[in-house]
Amino acid sequence: MHALASRLSRRLRGGESGFIMIVAVLVLAILLITITAVTLAAKNNTATAYHTESANQALAAADAGAQAALFRLNNAPTSSGASSGSGTLGNGATYSYTVSTLSSQSSACTGLWINTSGINQDCITSTGTANGVSQTVEDRIAGYAPANLFPINGLYSNFGISACSLVIGGSSTPTDIGSNGSISLCNSLTMTGNMKYYLGSGASAPYCWNNTCAQNNGCSGTCVMAQQTSAIAAGALSATVWTNAYTTGTANDSNSLINWGGVAQPTSSDDWMVGNSGNNNDTIQLPGGVYFFCGITLASNDQIQYEIEAGDTSPVQIYIGSTSGPGSDCSSAGSTAINNSGPLTIGCTSTSSGCSPVEPSDDIQIYVYGNPTGCTATSTSSCPGITSTNTFTANADIYAPFSAITGQNGWTLTGAITAGYVSSTNTMTINFPATGGMPASSNSTTFYPSAHGVCQNNYASAGC
């Protein structure tokens, strides 16, 4: 200390030049160090920002891969993309994924083992990469077999059934009825089968009729009030069925009451239509195939029949859209799917009606789109469906979960029905046939996501 002071003192006393330069350089050196630190901090800040951006893009790309895998599992389960795949996103990020089967609870994947029998559990592992930054996600997915379009061996209604007398099942074929709403009868009940209903929360009674089941003399055979623990569920058709229905053609026949849109004109007129639907007592015979309509209006006592020819193994499948349907061009028609001004017959019920042999009910299948958002209760006005102003006779399967099926007089049905609302002002007779009566669902297993996780470096999972 003393020596330093002495040197400084000598320097000051000596008045040597350059002292101020030393101070200036020292000040500049300190500033240089400071600015270097600030510059490095700014550079790190920018690098961190870009890394964050890349990490976000990579995470989004990983999610995209998981979504693509889920789609391919559900829509192209036999394709190679259902087990692994890769792709590129527009911002330069890429993804790759693999799908593995989870065989037991100990199989590693994000989320918990789903304790439901009969489902498949898979794990999607997807990695996204952007600018060299990778992120990995895992999705546990569960595959459910599709709900049957016809959940009841007979008559099922989403919102309710109203009739006077109800005769369910013949002497040999048990037939069930079921609803998630009320089952209301004003008179007798005769059935061989089961009555199934779901009592929703807040409902005071799931059924009502003047004579209870136990007191009703007409109740014979098995008469079981089997309350369901959960709502009865009917399967759904693929939305593409309805989307495609009204974009393939706009051909109309000469009768403006029927929109034959989408139907290729048959070469033979008798394959096309026998009679004229604008007249009474006509019979429309259709060969096996798929038909799309906006609505069918028939005159009194008209019939819709299948015409199975030699070598023709396809059933008649009629899809009737509505103004509510996706992609529908049913702008004016379709307030009622099928409407007639007198007795209505769908399918052929006996050889005396002109068909031989009598085909099983699933040879003619009618699918009605209805009004999924408006048809939510026991209403006929908001549920475009099938209406007969007189008796309604059918040997067919009718899938109309958001439509009303009403008969101003009695009903006689052989086949299966899924409807939104069903009513008859007279006796309703339902027979589930020994053969047919339940078209198989065309849907395959549907996978749904159960759990989603982002893999961390220290996450010890098989996929991560």
Next chain:
Amino acid sequence: MTIRSTSRALRHALTGEAGLTLYEVLVAILVLAVGLMGVYASLGTSNGAIAAGERQAAMAQVGQQTLQSVELLPYASIANSSEPVQTSTTDATNPTYYLTSCGSSSCSYYWSLNRSGTAEQIAYDSTNGKVAPGPTTVVVPDPNATTCASTNTSKCRIVLSVYTFVTNVTSAEDSACSTTSCYKRVTVAVKNAGKGPPYNPVYVSSFVDPKGGGSSNPLTSSSTQCLDGTTTVVCTH
């Protein structure tokens, strides 16, 4: 001794004839001035870089948040609520540069950010769509500013324009999607609408599958049970 002698020497140096020369002082001032100018320039550059990094981070964050908010919507609602408007056909840093045929009900988007690539049709649904195509303004206020708002951005620290385009995927890999839409692509572009860099937008993109969620998923039912070890619990989706 030390204090007294040093003080005396300093006084002598400042008042004596053997003090600093004018030449020394001028040179020192010059050196300091040049150095300080460099420091000032470096500080400006660093400050700009810090601000740009801050904006870049904000753009990435806003992009991810916007994408996640879209992914949480019901599938039917994941569609643009109005048709996007193309505001530039020459500026590639404008996200709408990659739109085409808008205004004719067939608005499409070059999702690969390459106008010679494949364009996908915008999923536009004025009834069910809940995704505004933008640009919507997102602001970050300055800590000292009290008047920053999306409608008055002059006092804002960061001003961003967010574009969100929903398109129907038409992938060659997914033959089922070749003619009709199957799943959707959501592209979020965040552009700095304030001064300075970054000039290029941040793009965040992902897919949404129809079965990705929603009430139809049986796993959202409280009756679906999961095993947590040996304990049965309600599965939470």
